[in-house]
Amino acid sequence: MAYDESNIFARILRGEIPADRVYEDEHALAFHDIGPQAPVHVLVIPKGAYVSMADFGANAPPELVTGFFRAVARVAHDLGLEEGGYRVLANHGADAGQEVPHFHVHVCGGGPLGRLIARGG
Secondary structure, three states: OOOOOOOHHHHHHOOOOOOOEEEEOOOEEEEEOOOOOOOEEEEEEEOOOOOOHHHHHHHOOHHHHHHHHHHHHHHHHHOOOOOOOEEEEOOOOHHHOOOOOOOOEEEEEOOOOOOOOOOOO
């Protein structure tokens, strides 16, 4: 899948659309999700044109990969999520529910989140 420069996260990175920002550095931007699924629900996006985790892992330079995941950890820390716990989730493709074709992770916490995958027998 080719990167679409008109996707909403690319527009947020360019400053064309406002976002409730909680963190930004040279590698990443973090902002509150507009449709939160947890008491704290923040999206972290890399500064670069990457469609998915696979694209990011294969094509981003090592310093961006490292800086991005350090930013994810810092966001969780800065939001006070470490003690109670938090979840980091990245969707890849339609079957997983990826809605925006720009690689991003969800950082969710602030209370009990429940099980992500039900136990099966």
